[in-house]
Amino acid sequence: MGFLHLYPKPEAMGAIHGAKACRRAPSISHLMFDDCILFFRAEAEESNQIVDILKTFEAASGQATNLNKSGISFSRNVSPATQADISAQLGVWNPLNTGKYLGLPSLIGSKKRAIFAYLKDRLWKRIQGWNGRPISKAGKEVLIKSIAQAIPSYCMQIFLLPVSLADELQRMMNSYWWGSRGNSRGIRWTKWDQLCVKKKNGGMGFRNLHGFNLAMLGKQDLYGGVFGVRRPYFGKVIVGESETAAIFPSGQSLGCATTQNLGDIAEITAIPLITHTHDLRIWSHSRDENYTVRSGYHLAMNTIYTGRGNAPASEWDKLWDLNILAWRTVHNWLPTRINLQSKRVMVPSTCANFASMFEQPWHLFYTCPYAQECWEISDVKNEIKQSPAELECFVEWFFHILGKLDVERRQSFVMTALGNLALT
Template sequence: MGFSEQIQLYFDYPHPQNDHPTQYVSVSIALCNVVAKVVGKVLATRLKSVLPSVISESHSVFVPQRLIMDNVLLSFEAHHFLKNQRLGKKGFMSIKLDMLKAYDRIEWSFLRAMLIKLDFSVLWVKIIMDYVTLESYSVLVNGDQTGYIKPSRGIRQGDPLSPYLFIICTEGLIALIRDACLKGTIKGIKLGAMLEHLSHLLFANDTLLLGEATVEEALSFKAILSQYEEWSGQKVSIQKSSVVFSPNVQKTNRDAITNILGMPEVATHGKYLGLPTIIGGSKKAIFTSPVERVKLRIVDWKQRILSKAGKEVWRLLIEPTSVLAKVFKAKYFSDEDYWTASMGPKSSFTWRSLISVRNIMKQAIRWKTGDGKTIRIWEDNWLNHTWLRKHITPTLEDFPNATVSDLIDKDIGTWNISKVRSGFYNVDSKEILKISLNNLNQADTLLWGPHQKGCFSVKTAYEFIHTLSQETSSGPTTSNSQRFNYKKFWKIKIQGKIKHFLWRALYDNLATSNKLRQRKVEVQQTFILCGIQEETVVHVLHLCRFTNRLLKITHIIGREISFQDLFELGW
């Protein structure tokens, strides 16, 4: 398989990427050939299917079945550990690395070596390297093509294949760190008695290194980074990198380590993967920026996710062998399970968040019976009649911790009919005996009850929470909130971004001047179109005379009602 150089031609279009560009790197955008992008997508689809078997667990993105939030939460836990190390002689540090022009500096020889090292076939390595090395660029000046540039290294920004090739290259850095850990020159941090030491977390070009705050460990990290830079062509941006120490590290030791690394010491890294590494004090102030960015970016509600906390709880339950699940279990419920674990006086913000959704999760999940060893008869939802209904038979005092497996005759692989009928009311025993036992050789399966296929869905999650409580604490506070038909709302056949806008309007959660002034943001109080009335959701979308011109065909103009009432009446 070969690639034409015409297919691999890219145009470099000088377009400012910020308000005050001072260098060419701040104005350049590579325009990818459509055919090349299609080829890249095909190769990326083939490659990502094998990544889980070759990429280390410390990578949490671009790898199927892994979540970026895993590394975010592990970072929270690591820095929570650092923050609490106030006593003792052994101090710890965290080093946040920023790579300079990460994609552009990758040496092709290093990429080839890593592909071979990870045991990809000779043919596949050739296909990938042909695709990467045949690229060329032509600069567009005033729309006209000007000459050709043939690069000798780097992978392209915006290419579907590039993220996967980059994380393959970073496996070289991980290998160096792992080797140092085996030799004992890097010790990392230990988040739990039964856990291995944690020495690094990676997300593409965001890297977090963790270890003991000693000169020896700093020298080891420095040597590893120098070796990786030499091999890969990567270069650490010293100005954007930083070091955080635990409170018990002496100043002389801090100064020595920062001098070795050449990086500044900071109280907190600020953000890792777009979120703060240490959470304390005002949560509102900390999360204002991420929340606003998310509001701007969300244009479609098809993503299947309940919430960050709910998603991570789900991973704790269905993937107990993941790194994140092991950390939480070792720290917070080593002798229990998630459902019975306590908060604890020194629990991190992340653990408190996961505990906060426990009651909702407990009511929303259901079990599909396998061998029955995991399902608690009296505690879990497992009857087929409806996922929301548990048994009505009262708990038998002699068997408070019984599991479903206790009701199965293992010799013949069927229900123990006499035990079921004698232990349960008739209505429950009938439902139990209807449950198929075709999967006795498999473990019980956890499902998301509100969803038809057992998966998370924003729509089903919202409807479930609304069923539990017609109006949550953060929900609408309007006169008709109890009768508003949310189920009908989610079925409206309009674009997702329009539906999202209307949903925010119903919750009075648009960035009007009224809302901004409540948050101490200095903005013009009156609506910019009329310049008379205060800018509120109701005024902008209903009461303003400019809006009225668009609503003449309705019969509700000029009434002092909430936008939610307006929406209900105007359906």
């Protein structure tokens, strides 16, 4: 801690200049973690100041700096001759380790995809280990939500990952979810975006990685462009030679539209100013007006993906009491011949037992003679017979029958329907 008291004085005198993230950002001269990181200009005067500070600290504390374990890094604008002179003055020749620090890349350049490629490798190793095990869809859901989606979470708190990398991670998880093994891709029945929809709307509730990344970064900057929302600002209106401060909301982010009509200047300048209070940041998407990752993620999802399920939330709640195969049935994500043809699998489009009929869900579960025989001997035959004739859509028919049954008989209905799938 004594070292910290030696550094501010030369910095205040202008003998040492730190680094800035942007022009208006504060200068950062040093960072103290397990290691100490110093920032200064690549000039002989400033490097001599660093040497003097280190010598003073060594004399006062009795602790010496191990230069052999120290590293140095220069910006691209520094010439090789200047780099050699600075390294000689400091006695540090080792290049700064560009690996990981505290679990994150220590230096980030323009090639972010290559820098964060280790996330893809880690996910691939996990999935390869899971592929050798017989895991149900419910088990895969747990693995994806608890492990696979958590791999990039720590990194996404600090950095905005490339969208292409997030898409590739999602494709890997989507392939695993639909059953790819080894070199066999399997059939991906839908895109990852559809699986990211909430369960109450017909999805699986998986994360959209880019949306979650934006929500994590929202903690660092509430308004600053993360969600494409401009922050409000205090502007100035100049009328003649007088200058009056007024508040201008940008765009419609605060529910007010800006105007460029000169006739409104008098009304704007007449607004009384409040000078005895401080500005507050308010997040209107949560009840307590404080930002949370959950509320930020919901906003990002509404921005990125607006799709919803093909049934009301109350209907999907009935379905989740059953099993995932029933969920696939309602979405028509089954290997019927019509669906296989849409995935470029060379099979006939007609039913294997009745060549005059196309093999699609409505035929498979209702109009097929084999299906009719199964319903006739089931304990839900009365509900099947009494279903309205105008229900020609399979999804409407399926949810109509579920609404007529209690929980126990819903299980019987779904098992009979899946039995029809096995027969055909």
